[in-house]
Amino acid sequence: MINNLAREEVFRFLVTSEQGLAEDEAGKRLIESGPNEITGVKKISWLKRFAGQFTHFFAILLWTAAGLAFISEYLHPGEGMFTLGGAILGVIFINGIFTFIQEYRAEKSIEKLMLLLPFFVKVIRNGKEDEVPVRDIVPGDVILLSEGDRVPADSRLVDSNYLMVNNSSLTGESEPVPLSSKPCKGELIESGNIAFAGTTVLSGSGKAVVFATGMGTEVGSIAHLTSGVEAGSSPLQKEIVKVTRIIAFLATVMGIVFFLIGHAVGKSFWENFIFAIGIIVANVPEGMLPTVTLALAMGSQRMARKKALIKTMTSVETLGSVTHICTDKTGTLTQNRMEVKKVWTMKKKESEVDGEGGVLPPLQNNDVTMLMKVAYLCNNTKIVEGKSKGEPTEVALFNAAAPLFKDPGPERVFEIPFDSDRKRMTTVNRVNGSVLVFTKGALESVLPLCASIFADVKEIPLDGPMREEVTAACNSMMDQGLRVLSFAYKEIEDTGRGVSQYAPTDSNLESDLVFAGLIGIEDPPRPEVSGAIIKCHEAGIKIIMITGDGNRTALAIAREIGLVHDGALVIEGHEFSKMGDRELKEKLLQKEVIFARMTPKHKMRVVTVLKEEGARVAVTGDGVNDAPALKKADIGIAMGITGTDVAKEAADMILLDDNFATIVSAIEEGRGVYENIRKFVSYIFASNIPEIIPYLAYVLFRIPLPLTIMQILAVDLGTDMLPALALGAERPSKELMKQPPRDPKERLLTAKLLGRAYLFLGPVEAAAGLFGFFYVLMSGGWEWGNMPALNDPLYMQATTACLTAIIITQVANVFACRTFRESVFTIGIFSNKLIFPGIALEILLQLFIVYHPWGNRIFSTSPISAGIWLLLIPFAIFLFAAEEGRKLITRSIAKKGQ
């Protein structure tokens, strides 16, 4: 790897030199390597995706039907086939556009990643410093980096003058990373001599040789993953495909079978043909897809009110089927409000901090004062407009210590910043003429550097038992869920050589330190999290915490919020990296799993393994390198407050308050949406039966056709739509979060649901329709066997009565479908505010169809008397009462079963 090579070897390896590339060579390399830009992967164009909505199996079926209707109009004009053809085309377009709206999602993550690269870069070419556009950078270019620059391409440092970079765009960790030009062993990504494209230079300067550009860089790899990873269709999309295929198949088979029966009983070809088309139209729930889309849109609006912003509509329902939540700890489960809670010194032992908000009261104890002095001076917090600004842990230490040290602090002469590999930071300060070294960090990093300990204002040698005591004290504080930092100091001689005497390579600087003590910082859990976790457990959702904290702290917090109990499995980052996929799968099967000391790059693997095992995974993230995991998960959740633009663009949902409890509320809402979809699917499917049965009667009993195709479409795409939408707004039932996640194999159309719609609700509606039809016909003197003309006013009135009967019974059906088992009176007749306006609009539309001349012309209807409406109402009352009776029986059977 290039990070292993010595300085001279780097130039030799990339065939370049201190003088950089010659312009003509750079030009040639640009032709070979291509421009240095982030492009993502080529996707299927939106035009192609749009066209796809009109060319799938179901659409082709409808195109064929429309085509046949137009041919029929041409050969047999005046039978209304032209209107029918037009209506079918309307159905194709409505379904196509609604599906496209559901699936289409603008991809902006790549644009945000592109913004990570600068526009111009300082390079050395032909031995001269020059500034070139970033896209012209090539492997072998020698680039110059200084404070504030963004790194243009993955480069190997060959000179470093205290260069510090912020790699948060890649790693999610915001602490400064020092870069040197020395060879480093190990993985490229963790190397201390590589500056990665898209990262920022915080301080210092350096010279580096570019070795990867564009999509070959680390950020290019993230772009490739972000744009290329496909989460696949949502469970609902898959279900809708299945439902439409089953329905289309059944409709076609029925159409063909009854066409043949019609032929056998002696009906003409055109009669049979109209009938076949009618049976297909009657079977297909044309209004289902638009209603599903609108229900999802309403669900996402409700979630937005609960501070969960949904970006992809189908995610609303996917949330409801989530089986696993992989969540960050800091800021999501906790408040990200660090406070100093406990201090430990050799003399005073462990003691609480009594001050408000983790601020220490004036201290008399000199040991603690020394400890706080290290915490105060080995700290990069700044006061901006009266507020402490900086990394949250440092701010907590600063807030605790600052009141003890009124002056702005002694001069800082040198710093070795915090480094997640070294797990410590060190500063050198001039204090009252002396030069002092202050170090803070993880115990395992600081304690080995100490030779003595500060106890009772004396520095005494640190022996074995004392070391054990310190370790035990640290473990005890970590077990309380505290993030524990250790502090040390020493006085050194000022040689007068300036900053160079403190070079980071000088191991003397961080040796023979005096151990000052420990400070425990608490990040309190969000108060609502415990309740949300209980809800998740009751709902059968497994929560996996993925945190950068140590295992003891992670475990203690997890216990405090009720995430785990005894016997939880804690996997640390280093173990995780060594684990094979098979072993990881086995570990993930454990009931309680926590990942500690993890970095964001590990998340994608956890998500992938879980998904491969059939789990439906929601994952939280905020950094740029969380983006692939957010895309891969069934539900990617970005943090609204702390999240980067790239993470937000890659996510399906944005938490406006970064709060875990909001995820759980959104899941509850998602489950509610799926239940509501099942409710209105029952409602819509029930009306298929009164649409199909008249057709069957028409063929089998040689009666006039009781319902025309246009009247069927009036129900499916008109009167049914608004009440169905109102059903989409039903509140989630209380039992919803007490059931396990929906089995992925469970169908939207279950036998129970179809049985209820087709064998119970539908036949009542069909009986009402046929009653209305024959009542009007017979009242007008019709006799069995007579076939009236299509424009006969009596016949038109009879079909209008049939249509009206369906509408009236559908009104009762809306109430019946509001619950599956509960009585409607239990949930409250008026608890859904949209039901009554929905019904009112349904009736208004029917009045238009029945009494307005335009409605009459379009739907071949004729006005009927109010008496007929009244005659049909008992059917609606019967349907509602029968359904309440069925629910009562179901409840009592369930009760007996318990």
Add this chain to the structure above:
Amino acid sequence: MYKKILSAVNEHLNSVIAARYALNISRACGAKLYLCFVAEKGMSAPDIGKAEDAMQRLFSEAREMDVQVQSISTTGQPAKEIKEIVKKEGIDLVFVSARRADVERRFYRATTAREILLKLPCSVALTRVVNMGRTHPGKILIPLKARIDHVHERAYFTAKMAEGFNARVFVFHAPKPVTSFFHGEIELTQMEWEKRMPGDITDFMDHITKYGIDIEGRLLPGRVARTITIEAAAKRHGLIIMGATGRNLLSSLLRGNPVERVLRETTCDLIILKPVHKDDK
């Protein structure tokens, strides 16, 4: 299997990196390495100079690595000259680097790379260099289709490449998703997929194991090329080795060409191997 390996070197940096792959496999196989530069008609003096410098550097590197090495510099049409050298010296394997022009042209038609792939009588490894920093791949991804030929040679090449870099090998197969008319795509767990591992791939894995190489197998349904590049990027593989496409121009036009797409979209280095050695019975 490989006693004589040739690597084509030119004035481009890509060819130097490709030659380093040749160098490492030569060492692992104990083969003799031929570094070959063919100066085309009209090539500028500075370019010839660069290529000669590259030859010298690689020659020294080979000597440092104790690889027996020979340099050949000649003039003419590269594909033709290399073919002559292959015949004359009895070369078993040729490394050649893919240029950007090869990658951008559909089916890399009318390119030197295509000519070499099709016309040489020996095995060819077409190398696409993407990241010049990852010179020693720690993880090698081997995407395989369900039915493969030259199993033994592919396994040998992979094993020796892994040995050369002390890398782990991950065999990967991207089958078509399981679908039914009514249910659409049927989701299978990884365990269920693994039971569907094709026989040729199992055979390939068995052969690799015989060379003492650490190997893992994995199936993931999806669009072949995209699934391969995503797997490589997600698992941070340093190198992909895949077989040259068996599809002709018409078949590529109709069914697409995964090899070509991987060549274009990969975010790590790629070797496309065209094996010729028949499997031992």
